[in-house]
Amino acid sequence: MPRRKSPSAVLFAGFNYTFLIGMALLCLAPLVHVLAVSFSASSAVTAGRVTFWPVRFTLESYRFVAEKPAFIHSVLISVERAFIGTLVNMLLTILIAFPLSKESQAFSRRNFYTWIFVFSMLFSGGLIPWYMVIKGMGLLDSLWALILPGAVPVFNVILLLNFFRGLPKELEESAFMDGAGYWRTLWRIYVPLSTPSLATLTLFALVGHWNSWFDGIILMGTPDHYPLSSYLQTMVVQMDIKSMIGSDLAALQQISDQTAKAAQIFLGALPILLVYPFLQRYFISGMTLGSVKE
Amino acid sequence: MRLSKFWRQLPLDLMILPGLAFVLIFSYGPMAGLVMAFQNYKPTKGILGSEWVGLDNYVTVFQYPDTKQMIYNTVFIAVMKIVAGLVVPITAALLLNEVRRRGIKRSIQTMIYLPHFLSWVILGGILIEILSPSTGIVNSFLSSLGIEPIYFLGDNRWFPYVLVISDVWKEFGFATIVYLAALTGINPSLYEAAVVDGASRWKQTLHITLPGIRPIIVLLAVLSLGNILNAGFDQVFNLYSPQVYQSGDIIDTFVYRMGLANAQYSFATAIGLFKSAISFVLISGAYYLAYRFANYRIF
Numbered sequence: 001m002p003r004r005k006s007p008s009a010v011l012f013a014g015f016n017y018t019f020l021i022g023m024a025l026l027c028l029a030p031l032v033h034v035l036a037v038s039f040s041a042s043s044a045v046t047a048g049r050v051t052f053w054p055v056r057f058t059l060e061s062y063r064f065v066a067e068k069p070a071f072i073h074s075v076l077i078s079v080e081r082a083f084i085g086t087l088v089n090m091l092l093t094i095l096i097a098f099p100l101s102k103e104s105q106a107f108s109r110r111n112f113y114t115w116i117f118v119f120s121m122l123f124s125g126g127l128i129p130w131y132m133v134i135k136g137m138g139l140l141d142s143l144w145a146l147i148l149p150g151a152v153p154v155f156n157v158i159l160l161l162n163f164f165r166g167l168p169k170e171l172e173e174s175a176f177m178d179g180a181g182y183w184r185t186l187w188r189i190y191v192p193l194s195t196p197s198l199a200t201l202t203l204f205a206l207v208g209h210w211n212s213w214f215d216g217i218i219l220m221g222t223p224d225h226y227p228l229s230s231y232l233q234t235m236v237v238q239m240d241i242k243s244m245i246g247s248d249l250a251a252l253q254q255i256s257d258q259t260a261k262a263a264q265i266f267l268g269a270l271p272i273l274l275v276y277p278f279l280q281r282y283f284i285s286g287m288t289l290g291s292v293k294e
Numbered sequence: 295m296r297l298s299k300f301w302r303q304l305p306l307d308l309m310i311l312p313g314l315a316f317v318l319i320f321s322y323g324p325m326a327g328l329v330m331a332f333q334n335y336k337p338t339k340g341i342l343g344s345e346w347v348g349l350d351n352y353v354t355v356f357q358y359p360d361t362k363q364m365i366y367n368t369v370f371i372a373v374m375k376i377v378a379g380l381v382v383p384i385t386a387a388l389l390l391n392e393v394r395r396r397g398i399k400r401s402i403q404t405m406i407y408l409p410h411f412l413s414w415v416i417l418g419g420i421l422i423e424i425l426s427p428s429t430g431i432v433n434s435f436l437s438s439l440g441i442e443p444i445y446f447l448g449d450n451r452w453f454p455y456v457l458v459i460s461d462v463w464k465e466f467g468f469a470t471i472v473y474l475a476a477l478t479g480i481n482p483s484l485y486e487a488a489v490v491d492g493a494s495r496w497k498q499t500l501h502i503t504l505p506g507i508r509p510i511i512v513l514l515a516v517l518s519l520g521n522i523l524n525a526g527f528d529q530v531f532n533l534y535s536p537q538v539y540q541s542g543d544i545i546d547t548f549v550y551r552m553g554l555a556n557a558q559y560s561f562a563t564a565i566g567l568f569k570s571a572i573s574f575v576l577i578s579g580a581y582y583l584a585y586r587f588a589n590y591r592i593f
Contacts, residue, residue, distance in 0.1 A: 009495065012392075012495070013392070016389055016392055016393065017393070017398070019389065020386075020389055020390060020393065020402050021398075021402065023386070023402075023406070024401070024402045024405035024406050025405070027405055027406050027408070027409060027463060027467065028405050028408065030420045030421070030424050031408075031409075031420065033420075033423075033424060033431055034419075034420050034423055034424075037423065045429070046429065048429055048431075048434045050431075051431060092312060092313040092316070095309045095310065095312065095313060096309070096310055096313040096314075098306075098309060099306035099307070099309050099310050100310070102306065106303075107303055107306050108299065108300075108303060109303070109306075109307065113310055113314065116314065116317065116318075117313075117317060120317050120321035120322065122574055122577050122578060123325065123570055123573075123574045124321065124324065124325070124570055125321070125323070125324025125325040125326075125327050125328050125566075125570070126324065126328070126549065126563060126566025126567060126569070126570050127546075127549055127550060127553060127554070127562070127566055128327075128330065128549070128553040128554070128559055128562050128563045128566060129323075129324035129325070129326075129327025129328055129330060129563060129566075130320070130324040130327075131553075131554065132324070132327050132330075132341075132559075133319065133320060133323040133324050133327060134320070137319070148316060148320065149316075149320040150320075151313070151316040151320075152313045152316050152317050154317075157313075181305060182305040182306055182309070183305060183309075186309075207411055210413075211411075211412070211413035211415075211416075212413075213413060213415045213528075214527075214528065214531070218554055229413055229415050232415050232416070232419065233415045233532065236415075236419045237415060237418045237419050237422065237532050258423070258429065261419065261423070262423065264419075265416055265419040265420060265423075268415070268416050268419075269412055269416045272411050272412055273408075276408060276411065279411060280404060
């Protein structure tokens with residue numbers, strides 16, 4: 001496309017770059033500020049002198065967090081949950097997506113199963129009956145309560161089944177000719193051919209588990225069993241909201257550990273920031289997985 | 295040797311079986327539990343033993359003084375989010391599309407959709423920190439301009455807008471990428487022809503770019519209709535306090551407080567069913583419309 005350099009075009013480009021870069025910086029500014037707070041001296045933060053760069057740099061807040069057994073413990077629970085949970089999610093996603101990716105001629109009961117899964121996305125029993133079922137299964141206060149109720153990520157199943165459908169049918173036919181059954185076709189042909197999609201979905205599942213906080217709060221009986229996100233919700237967010245309505249004294253106490261809170265917020269976000277480059281790489285491909293079909 | 299069709303397909307059923315079991319227990323189980331909405335549920339008596347009260351819970355729900363306000367808040371916040379969630383990303387995508395330097399374009403994209411992957415616990419913690427009336431950076435900036443500190447999270451006049459703006463902050467980058475992906479699908483020869491005909495960049499945007507992404511705009515707009523009763527539980531729960539219940543309490547947070555905090559199981563389930571039923575109609579209708587007019591199929 002030829003570029004015209006009329007004065008108005010130059011003016012527009014200048015405005016456009018300034019606006020977009022400003023907006024992008026504005027998106028990151030709150031995170032940068034919290035990071036700066038976490039590395040600053042408590043007194044400087046209370047005095048409101050910290051903006052986007054640490055004032056009187058210190059690692060005090062991180063030392064404080066590292067010595068908090070409850071924090072470390074919740075990190076371990078989160079890691080365990082994310083690992084087992086993602087494994088369960090991916091296994092079930094693959095096992096469901098493969099049969100549902102068949103045409104109804106090849107798998108007569110396909111539409112029946114598909115509707116069962118899709119309906120579970122469209123309608124839900126709501127919070128209270130959901131809680132009652134998990135309680136009734138005796139899962140309360142165990143790690144499995146955070147893994148089994150969400151074991152089937154239906155949306156991911158749909159993304160993967162659409163991807164499977166895009167693979168040439170001849171692959172399966174020739175595998176059958178060579179005497180492979182459905183199981184072998186799935187593990188030896190479909191799974192190796194879809195590694196980029198599976199990587200995307202694995203990252204989505206990992207991020208989902210790491211970020212989940214509500215189930216931890218209502219399904220874990222004691223705070224000792226909270227994963228990190230739930231721990232942060234009660235220790236950082238709820239405490240702050242309470243302090244906003246509580247007495248001035250309580251508020252003052254809260255302010256004094258502002259830097260520790262900032263450090264915990266940053267540490268909670270850190271794993272996401274670390275996988276972000278990978279998320280981004282697979283992001284577009286992951287999103288176009290479930291695009292418009294003919 | 296030819297097995298019958300049923301037996302040949304059996305391995306496929308076996309693959310689905312474990313996942314199906316989980317969905318039946320944890321998605322369809324709660325649907326069966328919805329009968330609680332028509333009972334006076336007592337945990338000691340269980341679902342089978344609790345007294346049947348018909349629609350009494352709904353009478354209570356709609357006589358409850360806060361119900362109307364809560365439904366109003368939900369729809370008000372959700373509609374504002376839907377509108378902002380369409381306008382901001384489309385504008386951003388159109389502007390980004392005019393950026394010719396790939397490096398800059400990519401860096402901006404990377405920066406704007408980062409918040410999408412962070413949870414509302416993290417973002418809530420950050421917002422509470424920066425919006426604090428006493429120590430928050432936003433208010434210290436405002437006071438340097440001579441503006442009195444604003445209690446963003448504790449003032450009913452501000453709270454709904456804080457929800458909408460912070461939701462845009464979290465999600466607009468993600469949606470922008472969807473529109474940008476659609477923009478790259480537009481045939482470049484259309485632009486070349488337009489340049490030959492003397493069309494300015496603005497005219498090109500108006501007559502080529504916008505019509506080019508109209509299908510995806512319509513599609514996303516229709517699908518977002520299903521969210522009219524979803525004002526965002528995660529976000530509201532992490533930002534609200536009793537002071538802003540009046541403007542910020544939504545159906546989901548109300549159900550949580552009534553059901554799990556106050557143990558009003560049947561009452562909360564009744565509201566939950568009310569929401570699920572309406573949402574179901576809206577979502578199904580939206581998908582039907584998307585299918586009819588955009589030929590969009592989810593599977």
